[in-house]
Amino acid sequence: MFTGIVEELGEIVAKDDLADSYRFTVRGPLVTSDARHGDSIAVNGVCLTVVDVLDGGAFTADVMQETLDRSSLQALAAGSRVNLERAAAVNSRLGGHIVQGHVDGTGEVLARTPSENWEVVRISLPAAIARYVVEKGSITVDGVSLTVSALGGEPGNEFFEISLIPTTLDLTTLGKAAVGTPVNLEVDVIAKYVERLQTAAR
Structure with a gap:
């Protein structure tokens, strides 16, 4: 779950075609500061799962065709700026509203x-x-x-x-x-x- 309060502006570093999906590499030093494999990070409002945390404040995430079809992530390319937010912590204030990261x-x-x-x-x-x-x-x-x-x-x-x-x-x-x-x-x-x-x- 997210709150819709963007933590930082990140950048798409790479978008690798995996035939039936894409692997995005996203730079975001703040959101990766405590990220681990399996964590959720919203990228332009789409909940993605961290595959790897890389040196230099970046992470990778796999995006399947269903997500590409239902969101604007298909239009992103290396150099695109993106809104980033880590999953909400249950002990913090809900500054925005309940956001699932599931694009409608x-x-x-x-x-x-x-x-x-x-x-x-x-x-x-x-x-x-x-x-x-x-x-x-x-x-x-x-x-x-x-x-x-x-x-x-x-x-x-x-x-x-x-x-x-x-x-x-x-x-x-x-x-x-x-x-x-x-x-x-x-x-x-x-x-x-x-x-x-x-x-x-x-």
């Missing part, structure tokens, strides 16, 4: 509207998960826990907006995500459980 879909940055002290970013909302997203609710975008500031569009062509403060703009990849950039989306898991329980009760 991908959106695309549609527009960026800068203001004096923040920036509004508009992102497309896949129809399959639109019903789980509500104004003032939580959503994870590339591993960042955010609050939905607005919803809009028509069924099948919906979008949501997030308002990014300077800290988020400076310390995560969202600060540099240009229009057209694909982003990983994870909705609040509680909404999915509620829907499932209501369906089962009918």
Whole structure:
């Protein structure tokens, strides 16, 4: 489990094709400072398992085709910057919200509207998960826990907006995500459980 509070901006060092999967090498000195084989680290909001911890503050992780198909990790290459977060410690404060690192879909940055002290970013909302997203609710975008500031569009062509403060703009990849950039989306898991329980009760 994660909180959606990014710990550091990392970098993809290598992306090796293993025929039916890829092995990513990711540099992140902070998140690897206490990492061991088998630990979980979220990379742009995708929960990956550490295979090896390398010298120089890097780790490797295997990414299967299912993950590549459901996330934006396929688009990453050596040199890409990524948001990194270690699994939450049970003895710490939950600063964001409950994040599983299980991507529900991908959106695309549609527009960026800068203001004096923040920036509004508009992102497309896949129809399959639109019903789980509500104004003032939580959503994870590339591993960042955010609050939905607005919803809009028509069924099948919906979008949501997030308002990014300077800290988020400076310390995560969202600060540099240009229009057209694909982003990983994870909705609040509680909404999915509620829907499932209501369906089962009918």
